[in-house]
Amino acid sequence: xxxxxxxxxxxxxxxxxxxxxxxGDVQALSDVTFNIERGSLIGLVGESGSGKTTLGxxxxxxxxxxxxxxxxxxxxxxxxxxxxxKAMRKRMQIIFQDPFSSLNxxxxxxxxxxxxxxxxxxxxxxxxxxxxxxxxxxxxGLSADHMGRFPHEFSxxxxxxxxxxxxxxxxxxxxxxxxxxxxxDVSVQAQILNLLQDLRDxxxxxxxFIAHDLSVVEYLCDEMVVLYLGRVAETGPSDDVYRLxxxxxxxxxxxxxxxIDPEGRQARQILAGDIxxxxxxxxxxxxxxxxxxxxxACAEKVPEPxxxxxxxxxxxxxxxxx
Amino acid sequence: xxxxxxxxxDRISANGQGLAPDEVLAxxxxxxxxxxxxRTAKVxxxxxFRLKKGRTLAIVGESGSGKSVTSxxIMxxxxxxxxxxxxxxxxRLSSGEAVDLTGASKRxxxxxxxxxxxxxxxxxxxxxxxxxxxxxxxxEMIWLxxxxxxxxxRKRAxxxxxxxxxxxxxxxxxxxxxxxxxxxxxxxxIAMALACDPSLLIADEPTTALDVTIQAQILDLMxxxxxxxxxxxxxxxxxxxxxxxxxxxxxxxxxxxxVEQAPVxxxxxxxxxxxxxxxxxxxxxxxxxxxxxxxxxxxxxxPGTVPSLYDLPPGCPFETRCAxxxxxxxxxxxxxxxxxxxxxxxxxxxxA
Numbered sequence: 001x002x003x004x005x006x007x008x009x010x011x012x013x014x015x016x017x018x019x020x021x022x023x024g025d026v027q028a029l030s031d032v033t034f035n036i037e038r039g040s041l042i043g044l045v046g047e048s049g050s051g052k053t054t055l056g057x058x059x060x061x062x063x064x065x066x067x068x069x070x071x072x073x074x075x076x077x078x079x080x081x082x083x084x085x086k087a088m089r090k091r092m093q094i095i096f097q098d099p100f101s102s103l104n105x106x107x108x109x110x111x112x113x114x115x116x117x118x119x120x121x122x123x124x125x126x127x128x129x130x131x132x133x134x135x136x137x138x139x140x141g142l143s144a145d146h147m148g149r150f151p152h153e154f155s156x157x158x159x160x161x162x163x164x165x166x167x168x169x170x171x172x173x174x175x176x177x178x179x180x181x182x183x184x185d186v187s188v189q190a191q192i193l194n195l196l197q198d199l200r201d202x203x204x205x206x207x208x209f210i211a212h213d214l215s216v217v218e219y220l221c222d223e224m225v226v227l228y229l230g231r232v233a234e235t236g237p238s239d240d241v242y243r244l245x246x247x248x249x250x251x252x253x254x255x256x257x258x259x260i261d262p263e264g265r266q267a268r269q270i271l272a273g274d275i276x277x278x279x280x281x282x283x284x285x286x287x288x289x290x291x292x293x294x295x296x297a298c299a300e301k302v303p304e305p306x307x308x309x310x311x312x313x314x315x316x317x318x319x320x321x322x
Numbered sequence: 323x324x325x326x327x328x329x330x331x332d333r334i335s336a337n338g339q340g341l342a343p344d345e346v347l348a349x350x351x352x353x354x355x356x357x358x359x360x361r362t363a364k365v366x367x368x369x370x371f372r373l374k375k376g377r378t379l380a381i382v383g384e385s386g387s388g389k390s391v392t393s394x395x396i397m398x399x400x401x402x403x404x405x406x407x408x409x410x411x412x413x414r415l416s417s418g419e420a421v422d423l424t425g426a427s428k429r430x431x432x433x434x435x436x437x438x439x440x441x442x443x444x445x446x447x448x449x450x451x452x453x454x455x456x457x458x459x460x461x462e463m464i465w466l467x468x469x470x471x472x473x474x475x476r477k478r479a480x481x482x483x484x485x486x487x488x489x490x491x492x493x494x495x496x497x498x499x500x501x502x503x504x505x506x507x508x509x510x511x512i513a514m515a516l517a518c519d520p521s522l523l524i525a526d527e528p529t530t531a532l533d534v535t536i537q538a539q540i541l542d543l544m545x546x547x548x549x550x551x552x553x554x555x556x557x558x559x560x561x562x563x564x565x566x567x568x569x570x571x572x573x574x575x576x577x578x579x580x581v582e583q584a585p586v587x588x589x590x591x592x593x594x595x596x597x598x599x600x601x602x603x604x605x606x607x608x609x610x611x612x613x614x615x616x617x618x619x620x621x622x623x624x625p626g627t628v629p630s631l632y633d634l635p636p637g638c639p640f641e642t643r644c645a646x647x648x649x650x651x652x653x654x655x656x657x658x659x660x661x662x663x664x665x666x667x668x669x670x671x672x673x674a
Contacts, residue, residue, distance in 0.1 A: 155628075252535060253534065
């Protein structure tokens with residue numbers, strides 16, 4: 001781990017992203033602010049259109065943000081040139097959702113995992129790189145014998161392990177896992193969740209886990225950030241958010257999760273309607289059009305985050321009243 | 323003679339005996355194979371289950387378990403080279419008569435699909451025609467199957483959109499599918515499925531593509547409609563949480579066989595088969611426990627992967643991944659009682 005710095009590993013400050021389209025500007029992210037502490041496993045939760053994937057890509061500048069800053073270990077990465085960015089990308093990696101389309105079908109596993117080593121000049125020759133690749137495959141629960149195979153010879157869970165090995169190859173400090181278990185069957189999903197936890201513990205990695213499934217995030221992550229229509233609705237320690245959700249959206253999201261435990265089942269609160277179009281988000285609080293507690297004032301001003309406890313915040317005007 | 327009467331006169335030499343009076347569907351020892359030139363995928367083997375009138379049976383399983391092929395076999399919609407090679411599918415027609423769908427003619431199946439048994443799928447966008455308004459698509463369904471004119475069919479289409487709680491139904495009827503959100507499209511699909519008052523609705527992962535808040539709306543709608551219309555539902559899903567929300571009874575499938583069947587509460591309270599146990603233990607939601615240090619208990623993942631359908635183990639299909647396996651598990655095992663209304667395909671757990 002990097003010992004020289006203090007403070008959060010990643011600070012996201014007022015991040016915004018607007019995509020111009022022929023139908024007008026799509027406001028994918030607005031004024032997103034939160035910190036990612038070193039060595040934490042933080043979950044980013046939201047439904048379709050919440051902006052969670054865009055946010056993950058903005059952090060790596062795979063998508064250029066249109067407002068705000070991302071500060072990684074003291075460096076404003078939104079201000080970096082291409083060269084600076086390449087050096088920085090060695091320290092941050094991403095694992096994608098679909099283990100089928102994110103691995104080149106014509107490449108052997110040796111090449112897929114080893115490519116990043118070559119790109120970043122790690123390992124002096126092929127033998128050294130092969131040794132590193134073998135070690136990585138074993139670390140993610142595969143075997144060194146798998147090096148000569150092609151992606152189609154592996155199951156979905158194994159491919160996701162390959163994606164993780166590839167991300168680890170450059171020894172990053174920070175990994176973004178974008179819906180990395182969503183395409184997997186639940187029994188295999190559990191294998192990957194356990195692996196991510198092990199990697200965090202063993203390597204001291206910081207992981208941003210992006211998911212639509214709140215129960216997976218609650219299980220895996222120490223902290224969570226709930227996004228709705230491009231804005232942060234709530235942030236806090238997972239346990240606190242789960243037990244005492246402050247934002248009406250988080251409450252609705254929690255109560256919508258189908259549960260196998262009849263005692264854990266909350267009084268079902270079903271949200272009416274759909275997520276509004278990001279082409280014309282509602283004024284004020286973006287959730288107010290579906291919120292059972294909305295009042296006129298909610299339309300006037302974008303709510304600031306209010307504290308529930310020192311680390312638990314919710315952006316709701318009526319927090320405490322409802 | 324009306325069209326609906328015709329549907330039942332082209333009958334059905336097949337013998338439907340064996341269906342109890344309160345049952346709508348009984349699948350008995352069904353096997354469906356996909357036969358290719360040099361190999362055969364045994365996608366479903368010896369699957370049996372029964373569905374009572376007005377109840378919901380969930381078939382739950384992971385990828386490759388055969389749950390969707392089970393529903394396609396019932397509907398007679400298997401694509402080449404898929405074939406039902408053994409077993410019976412007994413269905414009670416709305417006339418009261420029982421038939422075996424595996425012996426029914428294509429013509430009969432066309433009459434049964436949509437009118438008697440209808441189906442909704444995971445992805446409503448690909449099941450709707452993008453070039454036709456949703457109203458036209460629902461109305462077409464009605465005048466194809468029922469003796470009515472187009473004006474009445476349109477009127478009924480509006481009523482159906484109201485039934486599935488689409489706001490402003492009389493306006494939305496002229497919308498095209500792409501004007502609608504995923505949740506609204508799934509409501510339209512449900513409206514189409516209900517157009518001819520089917521007695522059996524097969525829902526194949528109907529909420530899987532939807533966000534969780536929208537999924538909650540759709541499940542709520544389906545529960546309400548089932549109560550009002552006295553329909554039976556065969557609900558296919560991979561999600562145990564959804565099973566808990568919607569099902570009365572559950573069949574758990576693994577690698578083409580039903581490994582366990584039970585009423586829903588019993589399945590969650592006393593799972594018998596090692597696969598069911600493993601599946602439940604791997605769900606994050608069920609794992610609230612903490613160890614002494616306050617750390618969360620690790621998920622118990624099922625090691626390994628599902629066996630290939632071309633190369634199945636001779637005995638229990640779960641044997642390759644099972645923590646309790648013994649030599650005897652290499653012998654074939656059948657689904658047998660392990661408690662009240664509870665069947666399991668594990669000889670060892672049944673004794674325990």
